[in-house]
Amino acid sequence: MSVNEQIILAKRPQGMPNQADFAFEEQPMPVPQAGEVLVRTVYLSVDPYMRGRMSEAKSYVKPYEVGEVIQGGAVGQVMESTHPGFREGDFVAGNWGWRRYAVVSSSTLRKINPELAPVSTALGVLGMTGLTAYFGLLDIGQPQAGETVVISGAAGAVGMIVGQIAKIKGTRVIGIAGSDEKIRYLTEELGFDAALNYRSETFEDELREACPDGVDIYFDNVGGEVSDAVLRLINKNARIPICGQIALYNLEKPDTGPRIQSLLLTNTALMKGFLVGDYQSRYNEALHELAEWLRDGKIKYAENIIEGFENTPEAFLGLFSGENLGKQLVKVSEEQN
Amino acid sequence: MSVNEQIILAKRPQGMPNQADFAFEEQPMPVPQAGEVLVRTVYLSVDPYMRGRMSEAKSYVKPYEVGEVIQGGAVGQVMESTHPGFREGDFVAGNWGWRRYAVVSSSTLRKINPELAPVSTALGVLGMTGLTAYFGLLDIGQPQAGETVVISGAAGAVGMIVGQIAKIKGTRVIGIAGSDEKIRYLTEELGFDAALNYRSETFEDELREACPDGVDIYFDNVGGEVSDAVLRLINKNARIPICGQIALYNLEKPDTGPRIQSLLLTNTALMKGFLVGDYQSRYNEALHELAEWLRDGKIKYAENIIEGFENTPEAFLGLFSGENLGKQLVKVSEEQN
Structure with missing residues (x-):
């Protein structure tokens, strides 16, 4: 538990990305400072828009830098918190990306209610x-x-x-x-x-x-x-x-x-x-309505879950082969009660 | 004065239109019925969008039929009216198209105030x-x-x-x-x-x-x-x-x-x-503001006027050679006081 692992952009893909565009890095386990939270990643999201950020071209979000961790949506469980709003064991969603563990500013985290729906939906239909x-x-x-x-x-x-x-x-x-x-x-x-x-x-x-x-x-x-x-x-x-x-x-x-x-x-x-x-100010209203539709069975969702942090690049590359049905996720660790 | 003249679509242009796509027709002078007005055309408008209507392809306005008079914006002077809202000598704008004289339903005419601006502007900046x-x-x-x-x-x-x-x-x-x-x-x-x-x-x-x-x-x-x-x-x-x-x-x-x-x-x-x-319900508001800008010298306009009804097709064809500056008009007859 004293070593963390993360995936960085090793080089910018030319055309179709491949495994060699990514590299795994080990790092010492990070320690939360005031206002920060240590999370263990449970699910990672891989999304087509990430391909855009791997290029240098101007886009709506700034490009990833070569050598930088791939940022993206993730759901995790709090291991250690310096902020009263988050307690050990809480489920949270954030944007810390392709890491097994992350120290995250509490202001960038959203708490998830695991009673409402499976926590993975915070990266899908309720995210x-x-x-x-x-x-x-x-x-x-x-x-x-x-x-x-x-x-x-x-x-x-x-x-x-x-x-x-x-x-x-x-x-x-x-x-x-x-x-x-x-x-x-x-x-x-x-x-x-x-x-x-x-x-x-x-x-x-x-x-x-x-x-x-x-x-x-x-x-x-x-x-x-x-x-x-x-x-x-x-x-x-x-x-x-x-x-x-x-x-x-x-x-x-x-x-x-x-x-x-x-x-x-x-x-x-x-x-x-x-x-x-662009619609950030209306997220709450929309999530409320989506949750109602989900509860009433008016919306179903499909997830395609690949197990194992080491398979994250593969899960991402699979988005472009057209094989995934619904939301593509990587399961990095087990949910703990 | 007992003969009218009009221009019809003789055939659908293939590619760049030419004179042979149009034909001049003589007709007896039309006689206004109840609610109708006889107008003498003073200015005709020729516009690029008319090219679209000469093709059969689906567009926002229905295609001209072969053999039909080319419809389009025109300014004229009332010769005879059966409607109390229009009197002989009044200037009007409408959509009667490429004709020397036309009988028009009074409900499709807009009266123009010749004191406000030259009447030709009803086809341009104030039209x-x-x-x-x-x-x-x-x-x-x-x-x-x-x-x-x-x-x-x-x-x-x-x-x-x-x-x-x-x-x-x-x-x-x-x-x-x-x-x-x-x-x-x-x-x-x-x-x-x-x-x-x-x-x-x-x-x-x-x-x-x-x-x-x-x-x-x-x-x-x-x-x-x-x-x-x-x-x-x-x-x-x-x-x-x-x-x-x-x-x-x-x-x-x-x-x-x-x-x-x-x-x-x-x-x-x-x-x-x-x-x-699409904005018909807001025309009055807009014309009011345009007229103010024109009066205050904040907007200037340019007109390119070709004399003579017989030169209407030529004026239209000229739109595609890129030579006209500003609004292209055809002057068909003189304004009368």
Whole structure:
């Protein structure tokens, strides 16, 4: 217990990242100072947006430095606290990233109630993932009952929550994903009205058939040719929240495609990139509503959990092979009562 | 005076339109029925958006039919009225299009006060042109003092009003246009902070130098590679009203370019196509403010007037050669006192 371990960015990935872009480092166990808390990591989050931070390019969050620990969402249990608000054994969520243990300022921690839902949901449906779905769909998308909502990356952590909120709002929901297993999950388990495999040779025809009244909201996690196909079907006054562009994160050159401004113009449509952090002042309101939906069974969630801190890079790399269903987590240690 | 003349769409243009796409037709002079007004056209408006209506493709307004009179903005003088609100000699604006005389329902006419400003401005700064600039910039762009506003097609009818309103709002304004004469006009006559010729070989470097603090608002009339260059410079929370895409209207195939969704995402930027008609309920408020700015000399306008109804197609075709400065009008008959 006197040694800590962490994962740093060893070098900036060129194109698709691989194991050699990361390195494991041992460090002495950190000691909390006044106002700080020592936590043991229970779950780590690996997310597509992290790929962006591994590049030097300007983005909405500053790039990771080479040699720096990979920062990201984590859930842990307090081992030692100098702050009266946190006691040994408390579950907390924070952003300390890929470390087995961390000393964290208490002001950056959020306490989790393990009675409410499994603590892992603080990284998923009751955390950034759920908030991203909530604000992107409701604030930018503004769904109205009877409208058609199309979601790319629909079987991903954010996409599947977007679809379920869209159903709560009375819309027709079409998910796009990359395997028949995901397609089945979206329609049979989550109640999507239709789901399509973008790898199908007849994808464009299937999409057109699935959207006989056009597309009012396109929640885009993916980008590229999938988006080209959806955008050709948008209706007047369509709204297009841009949440991610996972198809492009590992391209070494900017990709090209049909320019979309004419489609936005002739349909007087709105497209907006967004970042969940823009909505910080409304997190509580949203988490409250998400928790109610979860409790009432209106929202289900899926987690894909890889065991073992040593498998964190692998879990991250798996995000780009399109195999994970729902939220990808790494389990680093056991929850203790 | 017993014969009327009108211009119809003879066939749908393929690519760049030409004279053969239009035909002149003679018709008996129309006679107003109850609630109708007979007007003599004084000025006709020719506008880039009309090119869109000449194609069959879905757009925000329905396509012209082949054989149909080209509809569009016009200013005229009442010759005969069956409605108490309009008297012989009154100046009116409406949408009767390319005809020497027209019988028009009084409910579609707007009376113009010739004391306020030249009646031709009802087709420009105090008409659709000014309203388009006003709502696109103020409602979608939301300019804040100190921000940088870039305008493509800046020497066009809409662009030059956008730039002047942006100056009223305390922003730094950079115009993009296609000739050195236009560039000079924008900076020397209209007070733009900088203006750039997109035909310059060093255009991209000049643009970067003209926007040392990036671009907060890009008011796009043009599209294509000019837009690609501007979008690379957008700031966090940039707003991009899409007003027109004149560079593309005559392309026979959809054009391709770098996909822009990643730029919108990493800058949490908003792009919106708009149509002035969406703001109909606020026209009066906007016209009032535009008229005040005009009276106070805060907005200047430029008109390019071609004489003679027979030259209407030529005036329209000239919009795509990039030679007109400001609002392109056709003078069909004299104003009478």
